[in-house]
Amino acid sequence: MIATLSACAIVVALVFLRIPVGFAMLVVGLAGIAMFRDLAVALDLLGSTTMETVASFELSVIPLFLLMGNVINRSNISRELYDCANTFVGHRRGGLALATVLSCGVFSAICGSSLATVATMSKVALPAMRRHNYGDELAAGAIAAGGTLGVLIPPSVILILYGLLTETSIGQLFAAGFIPGLVGIGFYLLAVQAAVALKPELGPAGERHGWRERLRSARGVLLPILLFVIVIGGIYAGFFTPTESAGIGAVAAIMIAFARRAITWSDLLDVLGETVLVSAALFFILIGALYFSHLVTLSGFSYEIVEWLEGLNATPIMVLLGILAIYLLLGCIMDSMAMIVLTVPIFFPLVTGLGFHPVWFGIIVVVVSEISFITPPIGINIFVLRSNQPDLSIATIYRGVTPFWISDIFRLAVLTAFPALSLWLPSLLF
Amino acid sequence: MKSRNGIDRLALLPALLLLALAVITFVDVVGRNLLAMPLTGSFDIISYMMAVLVFAAAPAVTRSRSHVVVDLLDPFCPAWLARIRGAAIELLSAGILFLLAWRLGLYGIEAHEFDRVSPDIYLPIWPIAGFCAAVAAVTGFIHLANAARDILGEPEQ
Amino acid sequence: QELSVSTWLPMGHHINAGILEPYAKRVSEATDGRVTLNFLGKPLGSPAEHFELARKGLADITWSNFTYEPKRFAVFTLFELPLLSDSSEVNSVAAWNTYEKFLASSLSVLEGVEILGLMQLDPGMINMRDTAAVKPEDLAGKKMRAGGPIQSALLEKAGGVSVSAPQSKSYELLSTGVVDGTFANTEALYGFKLFEVVKHQTAVKGGAYNGIFFIAMNKKRFDSLSEEDRQAIRGVSGIELSRAAGIDWDQSSAAGGSAAEKAGMTFSEPSEELLSLIREVRTEQEQVWIESAKAAGVENPQEVMDFFYAEIERLDAERASR
Ligand code: NA
Ligand code: NA
Numbered sequence: 041m042i043a044t045l046s047a048c049a050i051v052v053a054l055v056f057l058r059i060p061v062g063f064a065m066l067v068v069g070l071a072g073i074a075m076f077r078d079l080a081v082a083l084d085l086l087g088s089t090t091m092e093t094v095a096s097f098e099l100s101v102i103p104l105f106l107l108m109g110n111v112i113n114r115s116n117i118s119r120e121l122y123d124c125a126n127t128f129v130g131h132r133r134g135g136l137a138l139a140t141v142l143s144c145g146v147f148s149a150i151c152g153s154s155l156a157t158v159a160t161m162s163k164v165a166l167p168a169m170r171r172h173n174y175g176d177e178l179a180a181g182a183i184a185a186g187g188t189l190g191v192l193i194p195p196s197v198i199l200i201l202y203g204l205l206t207e208t209s210i211g212q213l214f215a216a217g218f219i220p221g222l223v224g225i226g227f228y229l230l231a232v233q234a235a236v237a238l239k240p241e242l243g244p245a246g247e248r249h250g251w252r253e254r255l256r257s258a259r260g261v262l263l264p265i266l267l268f269v270i271v272i273g274g275i276y277a278g279f280f281t282p283t284e285s286a287g288i289g290a291v292a293a294i295m296i297a298f299a300r301r302a303i304t305w306s307d308l309l310d311v312l313g314e315t316v317l318v319s320a321a322l323f324f325i326l327i328g329a330l331y332f333s334h335l336v337t338l339s340g341f342s343y344e345i346v347e348w349l350e351g352l353n354a355t356p357i358m359v360l361l362g363i364l365a366i367y368l369l370l371g372c373i374m375d376s377m378a379m380i381v382l383t384v385p386i387f388f389p390l391v392t393g394l395g396f397h398p399v400w401f402g403i404i405v406v407v408v409s410e411i412s413f414i415t416p417p418i419g420i421n422i423f424v425l426r427s428n429q430p431d432l433s434i435a436t437i438y439r440g441v442t443p444f445w446i447s448d449i450f451r452l453a454v455l456t457a458f459p460a461l462s463l464w465l466p467s468l469l470f
Numbered sequence: 471m472k473s474r475n476g477i478d479r480l481a482l483l484p485a486l487l488l489l490a491l492a493v494i495t496f497v498d499v500v501g502r503n504l505l506a507m508p509l510t511g512s513f514d515i516i517s518y519m520m521a522v523l524v525f526a527a528a529p530a531v532t533r534s535r536s537h538v539v540v541d542l543l544d545p546f547c548p549a550w551l552a553r554i555r556g557a558a559i560e561l562l563s564a565g566i567l568f569l570l571a572w573r574l575g576l577y578g579i580e581a582h583e584f585d586r587v588s589p590d591i592y593l594p595i596w597p598i599a600g601f602c603a604a605v606a607a608v609t610g611f612i613h614l615a616n617a618a619r620d621i622l623g624e625p626e627q
Numbered sequence: 628q629e630l631s632v633s634t635w636l637p638m639g640h641h642i643n644a645g646i647l648e649p650y651a652k653r654v655s656e657a658t659d660g661r662v663t664l665n666f667l668g669k670p671l672g673s674p675a676e677h678f679e680l681a682r683k684g685l686a687d688i689t690w691s692n693f694t695y696e697p698k699r700f701a702v703f704t705l706f707e708l709p710l711l712s713d714s715s716e717v718n719s720v721a722a723w724n725t726y727e728k729f730l731a732s733s734l735s736v737l738e739g740v741e742i743l744g745l746m747q748l749d750p751g752m753i754n755m756r757d758t759a760a761v762k763p764e765d766l767a768g769k770k771m772r773a774g775g776p777i778q779s780a781l782l783e784k785a786g787g788v789s790v791s792a793p794q795s796k797s798y799e800l801l802s803t804g805v806v807d808g809t810f811a812n813t814e815a816l817y818g819f820k821l822f823e824v825v826k827h828q829t830a831v832k833g834g835a836y837n838g839i840f841f842i843a844m845n846k847k848r849f850d851s852l853s854e855e856d857r858q859a860i861r862g863v864s865g866i867e868l869s870r871a872a873g874i875d876w877d878q879s880s881a882a883g884g885s886a887a888e889k890a891g892m893t894f895s896e897p898s899e900e901l902l903s904l905i906r907e908v909r910t911e912q913e914q915v916w917i918e919s920a921k922a923a924g925v926e927n928p929q930e931v932m933d934f935f936y937a938e939i940e941r942l943d944a945e946r947a948s949r
Contacts, residue, residue: 055539056540057559058539058541058556059539060539060563062537083573088577090602091521091595094525095520096517097513097516100491100495100519103523104491107492280499284499286495287493287495287496288496290492291492294492309485312486312488313478313482315488316485316487316488316523316527317534320523320524320527320528321536322538324538325538
């Protein structure tokens with residue numbers, strides 16, 4: 041057990057030395073397997089693991105969902121969404137921040153990725169809030185946190201990753217994420233209200249919009265909702281599988297973008313190129329993670345840790361709380377995608393062995409990883425926002441995400457205490 | 471080296487493959503549901519395209535230095551040290567890619583020897599493994615070029 | 628000596644709990660505890676990699692389906708033909724005897740491994756979500772999860788639409804209605820909880836198709852054991868392991884059937900037209916097999932096939948008289 045934990049620690053150390061995450065796992069995996077078995081086994085597993093990871097029908101969802109999100113990103117949909125949300129809630133105190141959370145929520149519903157949501161909304165929402173004299177910290181916090189809604193409301197790349205790593209039904213995971221996602225939006229709205237209640241100068245009220253204007257702007261919501269209905273509706277209506285839904289969503293997004301003349305062929309080629317770069321980089325992490333998990337298997341770690349826990353006489357809920365604490369700690373130093381691929385293969389058999397529901401644990405893992413997106417010092421959304429808006433100071437963003445971070449902890453507690461919030465919808469649909 | 475569209479030319483093949491992947495899925499689903507005519511072998515074809523897509527994109531990922539790294543400690547690293555560290559990591563990465571090329575090549579040779587094929591339409595596996603091996607080797611050399619650039623302190627292309 | 632076992636289904640699945648773990652116990656007993664089996668917590672590769680895992684010694688013992696590598700192991704499709712025995716025990720023992728008599732020493736594709744046993748799944752059936760498929764017309768235009776050439780050929784003749792996916796995806800495909808039915812053995816009704824999502828099974832006597840699994844060990848590792856231990860292991864392997872596995876498949880099949888019945892599933896017989904369609908597929912696939920067996924260096928394929936069928940008949944009669 042000590043050897044396996046040391047291997048994990050070495051991976052983290054190498055990653056901090058700026059070695060690409062996937063390569064760090066490959067190097068440590070190679071050395072470790074050579075130690076536990078022999079070099080020939082380590083080398084042979086390298087070839088088969090790599091082929092298995094890249095020649096995968098199931099993993100085709102990753103580039104395709106990223107493509108759908110990036111295409112939507114290029115077209116003007118995010119601005120229209122934001123304008124629409126603004127006409128409804130902009131007149132309240134902190135209304136533009138509320139609008140940011142709401143439009144992030146709707147945008148999430150079609151975009152599989154948190155980063156894309158933050159990158160997009162920072163271009164749309166931040167200038168608007170600054171025009172209306174909002175405090176930078178509330179604006180930044182709402183955007184960075186709103187982006188995390190993307191990974192829970194289906195479709196979600198992280199849920200897909202979890203499903204693939206654990207052989208849990210992706211359709212059920214998608215259904216399970218929906219209500220917790222809505223709960224998340226609700227809690228974020230409360231977080232905005234709390235922030236402006238404490239510091240009213242952060243979010244002065246804007247002008248009120250009439251119903252005619254609201255209805256006119258509501259057209260902006262129709263297309264994203266149409267896309268959501270096509271993708272998610274198609275899955276549950278039995279037209280296609282979750283795996284196939286990514287391809288359908290990508291084609292539909294491209295057709296909608298062209299129909300609205302929102303992108304050109306050269307834009308599309310650009311978006312395709314951008315997407316394959318990100319996807320390929322992600323696949324090298326996946327190769328490394330799967331290979332590293334073979335080290336964990338061959339070292340007998342999962343048996344040892346179960347024995348160790350039995351020796352401790354820990355109750356299942358204590359084990360679960362311990363695991364959640366590890367995630368929150370890891371989330372402070374690690375990229376969430378890497379964290380999931382590294383930890384889920386280790387924790388999943390343990391947690392399900394204790395009798396927790398695999399789908400529910402998936403939702404909990406995703407919520408925790410979302411929290412890590414906005415957890416200082418390394419919240420990936422914080423950095424994406426910062427690289428898109430270099431004039432925002434990191435300290436401002438840290439301050440801004442705090443109320444959202446606190447509300448996330450509340451949400452985590454609620455979802456942990458009431459598994460039905462996650463499991464009711466899938467039980468209805470499957 | 472950017473084309474007119476701003477896309478790295480190295481990424482052109484995988485980019486088009488990705489579009490094809492989306493279209494194939496679409497055609498398969500529409501054919502199955504509306505025409506009772508699925509695309510035979512789409513499972514096999516998509517698996518294969520994925521392998522080609524990922525490895526075909528590897529040279530562009532390396533040249534644009536798009537691998538996922540944690541750069542948290544960058545502000546504390548002086549420029550001279552960053553250059554040495556960068557070169558060392560690029561050398562290590564080159565080593566990994568050459569290792570992958572070697573093992574994927576062997577995998578391909580054995581796949582050829584043992585007639586390994588895809589489950590539905592019996593596409594041979596060796597050409598795909600061979601392709602991945604070849605591209606991995608090329609990518610290894612690009613890592614070496616990156617290392618040289620780091621040492622010499624040359625700006626990125 | 629500890630032998631590592633890579634298995635790609637959860638430990639609770641009957642292949643592990645009902646076949647491999649009891650086998651591990653028998654190996655340990657037969658060798659007085661000198662040889663034990665150590666189940667790895669997670670498979671070291673996809674199901675299709677499991678023959679290679681054993682051949683290269685990445686794991687010492689693995690099991691999988693020959694048809695994950697359809698061209699390499701084309702010879703073994705003989706055992707997947709439709710309309711064999713209703714009993715996995717009979718099919719497994721017949722397959723083992725045929726393998727031992729004609730194939731074991733001559734097949735170059737098995738170099739590098741010691742085949743410890745062969746096991747036949749319980750016969751494959753036609754399972755439908757909404758309406759029973761009794762006649763060929765009932766399958767026309769229906770989307771079916773199918774895997775392998777025999778299922779596809781039958782579906783094509785009946786005018787159905789084949790959706791290719793592993794059995795583990797059946798539940799999701801059926802529950803959302805992406806497919807109208809699936810080819811599955813009765814054990815899978817319980818093993819993959821399919822009884823929750825299918826309402827009708829057309830029970831084809833001897834199977835609309837069949838499936839064969841190998842249990843293999845790395846040859847070098849096997850040869851590295853002492854002569855005494857090898858003999859001890861051989862004593863509980865081969866026909867013994869194949870029979871034990873077949874018996875467990877029969878029991879699991881019965882359990883699947885009764886779970887399905889309790890859930891209100893209906894069982895029907897195929898119509899004469901559907902049966903003759905299946906016979907047609909069998910005749911065609913027999914020819915395909917004879918060609919591929921010749922290509923694989925089997926000298927007298929027809930004799931092998933006749934022997935296999937005769938074994939099934941003999942063992943079926945023996946079983947009936949028990
Ligand atoms: Na989403
Ligand atoms: Na974090």
